[in-house]
Amino acid sequence: MREVGCVDAAQGLETTFDLIFDLSKNCKFKDCKHTSEIGCAVLQAVDEGNLDAALYENYMKMGEKKHFESTVAERRKKDKSFGNMVKDYKNLKKNNRE
Numbered sequence: 001m002r003e004v005g006c007v008d009a010a011q012g013l014e015t016t017f018d019l020i021f022d023l024s025k026n027c028k029f030k031d032c033k034h035t036s037e038i039g040c041a042v043l044q045a046v047d048e049g050n051l052d053a054a055l056y057e058n059y060m061k062m063g064e065k066k067h068f069e070s071t072v073a074e075r076r077k078k079d080k081s082f083g084n085m086v087k088d089y090k091n092l093k094k095n096n097r098e
């Protein structure tokens with residue numbers, strides 16, 4: 001027997017992550033952030049009502065927090081490689097336009 005009440009929330013979140021992870025395999029870009037990318041399967045699912053917008057927002061909030069934490073920690077180490085990152089980003093933008 002399980003206590004349904006509080007397990008539900010945790011399971012819901014896990015399910016959301018699984019769902020979005022599965023969807024993200026169909027995203028056009030491998031490093032898709034699921035925010036405004038063209039060809040993002042996650043955004044499309046929200047759009048079509050296959051994914052609850054509230055679940056998506058939850059996911060994005062968690063993701064942003066994680067991303068922010070790792071960014072702050074890694075920025076100090078990677079300061080020197082920032083120039084290369086900018087170069088890569090410019091190339092990516094150029095490629096996306098083609």
Ligand SMILES: [Zn+2]
Pocket residue numbers: 024027028032033034035037039040041042043
């Ligand atoms: Zn995506």
